[in-house]
Amino acid sequence: ILKQLGIEKVNSCAFTGKKWLKCGDELLESHSPIDGRLLGTVRKGRAEDYEKVIEQAREAFLFWRQVPAPKRGEVVRQIGEELRRRKKELGALVTVENGKLLAEGEGEVQEVIDVCDMAVGQSRMLYGLTMHSERPGHRMYEQWHPLGPIGVITAFNFPVAVLGWNAMIALVAGDTVIWKPSHKVPLTAIALSQLIGRVLEANGLPEGIFSLLIGDREDIGERMINDPRLPLISATGSVAMGRRIGQVVGRRLGRAILELGGNNGIIVMPSADLELAVRAILFGAVGTAGQRCTSTRRLIVHEQIYDVLVERLTAAYRQVRIGNPLEEGVLMGPLIDIEAVDKMQKALKELKKQGGRVIYGGEVLKGEPYDAGTYVTPCLAEATGAMPLVSEETFAPILYLMKAANLEEAIALHNAVPQGLSSAIFTSDLRESEAFLAHAGSDCGIANVNIGTSGAEIGGAFGGEKNTGGGRESGSDSWKAYMRRQTNTLNWSKELPLAQGISFGD
Ligand code: UN1
Numbered sequence: 001i002l003k004q005l006g007i008e009k010v011n012s013c014a015f016t017g018k019k020w021l022k023c024g025d026e027l028l029e030s031h032s033p034i035d036g037r038l039l040g041t042v043r044k045g046r047a048e049d050y051e052k053v054i055e056q057a058r059e060a061f062l063f064w065r066q067v068p069a070p071k072r073g074e075v076v077r078q079i080g081e082e083l084r085r086r087k088k089e090l091g092a093l094v095t096v097e098n099g100k101l102l103a104e105g106e107g108e109v110q111e112v113i114d115v116c117d118m119a120v121g122q123s124r125m126l127y128g129l130t131m132h133s134e135r136p137g138h139r140m141y142e143q144w145h146p147l148g149p150i151g152v153i154t155a156f157n158f159p160v161a162v163l164g165w166n167a168m169i170a171l172v173a174g175d176t177v178i179w180k181p182s183h184k185v186p187l188t189a190i191a192l193s194q195l196i197g198r199v200l201e202a203n204g205l206p207e208g209i210f211s212l213l214i215g216d217r218e219d220i221g222e223r224m225i226n227d228p229r230l231p232l233i234s235a236t237g238s239v240a241m242g243r244r245i246g247q248v249v250g251r252r253l254g255r256a257i258l259e260l261g262g263n264n265g266i267i268v269m270p271s272a273d274l275e276l277a278v279r280a281i282l283f284g285a286v287g288t289a290g291q292r293c294t295s296t297r298r299l300i301v302h303e304q305i306y307d308v309l310v311e312r313l314t315a316a317y318r319q320v321r322i323g324n325p326l327e328e329g330v331l332m333g334p335l336i337d338i339e340a341v342d343k344m345q346k347a348l349k350e351l352k353k354q355g356g357r358v359i360y361g362g363e364v365l366k367g368e369p370y371d372a373g374t375y376v377t378p379c380l381a382e383a384t385g386a387m388p389l390v391s392e393e394t395f396a397p398i399l400y401l402m403k404a405a406n407l408e409e410a411i412a413l414h415n416a417v418p419q420g421l422s423s424a425i426f427t428s429d430l431r432e433s434e435a436f437l438a439h440a441g442s443d444c445g446i447a448n449v450n451i452g453t454s455g456a457e458i459g460g461a462f463g464g465e466k467n468t469g470g471g472r473e474s475g476s477d478s479w480k481a482y483m484r485r486q487t488n489t490l491n492w493s494k495e496l497p498l499a500q501g502i503s504f505g506d
């Protein structure tokens with residue numbers, strides 16, 4: 001695949017956009033979750049590589065911020081074009097290294113292409129407001145300026161898309177980007193970085209506008225979050241990771257965009273179109289093997305339709321073909337690694353301890369073609385809101401089913417978890433749908449009606465409340481987080497009136 005992508009074989013994972021640094025002797029292996037096969041080995045970046053990359057990014061920022069935003073947009077347009085040409089191959093690499101379906105691997109590349117398109121337009125729309133001054137002969141307005149070199153930390157589950165949401169917007173905003181991807185998907189990161197680097201180089205741009213760094217936590221991640229040269233860290237990952245980043249970045253009064261765990265619920269009411277609901281639940285809970293931050297993890301069902309929904313879901317779950325995601329017809333591939341399988345098994349043990357019950361699935365699959373030990377059957381589990389387990393995000397295809405007697409109870413149950421990313425209701429009742437979207441309804445950053453919790457479009461602001469971290473990425477006005485706002489007041493009169501009518505020695 002790398003050859004098809006025209007990717008130069010490198011064994012380093014510290015990249016300045018043009019040059020691959022030598023790195024140390026410590027190696028990082030990439031294994032495919034599909035069959036456990038060793039895909040490649042790369043050298044980890046060290047503290048001195050970190051220093052080189054950051055200094056280069058800092059220098060490049062001084063240049064990049066002077067390039068007019070629409071011209072920066074033109075470069076991002078070309079990155080989008082390059083990805084259009086490479087969509088199939090890069091998507092396949094995502095599948096091989098991450099284990100998601102081919103259509104989903106390609107979907108991720110499409111997500112970045114979409115972000116590029118949006119960012120190109122945005123590059124001509126980095127609008128500031130004008131205000132009417134209370135003082136005569138004064139003009140007041142605001143401008144948005146580039147922020148600096150920024151750190152982007154991403155997770156294994158979206159090795160391409162999440163970089164796109166952040167980097168393409170940051171690039172049109174005039175920032176330079178240092179990317180620290182998950183060490184579980186280094187080859188995808190290297191390939192994507194080379195594709196981006198190639199476009200930057202073809203435009204005669206200096207190195208340091210886009211960089212990549214993978215290495216040990218102390219050498220790279222911890223350095224990044226502690227580094228005052230990086231005014232913004234945008235991080236996607238677990239709540240525990242986000243808590244650490246928020247605290248460290250907060251201590252130095254830097255900015256953080258945090259997009260952390262979800263514990264996304266769907267409420268199903270008696271008037272719902274059950275056919276639609278079952279399809280959406282299946283995609284949300286089983287799709288991507290339950291490894292999206294937007295995966296559906298909780299189902300809150302009105303008691304009147306509980307039994308029929310359980311029956312229909314069980315039938316649908318039985319149909320799910322599990323196997324090699326490169327094969328057509330397979331709906332669920334492997335989990336990322338054996339550790340993820342263990343965590344799922346632990347959660348299911350806990351479920352029983354806490355008084356829950358498995359309705360369907362949850363087993364680890366054995367024998368050909370499941371030898372890697374990374375395949376499971378998706379699980380439907382009966383639970384209650386009172387079980388502590390239901391408040392946790394287990395990154396696996398487990399769906400907790402709970403009953404509610406009415407909408408009010410359903411919403412209370414829905415909001416009773418620490419996370420607040422995505423949510424949905426299935427109903428044909430206008431009042432119920434509006435109540436779910438109103439102030440006292442869903443407390444999440446994303447709330448949907450008659451579509452599931454996952455698979456958001458890039459045009460909206462993506463992120464959530466509470467333990468999800470409060471950050472917003474991708475669409476709407478998320479671009480503002482990557483820039484600094486300056487309020488300007490300009491006096492074109494011959495007087496010096498003071499605001500609030502204060503007189504000072506006149
Ligand atoms: C993630 O899991 O980190 O809404 C992001 C979705 C995708 C993005 C998920 N567009 O499911």
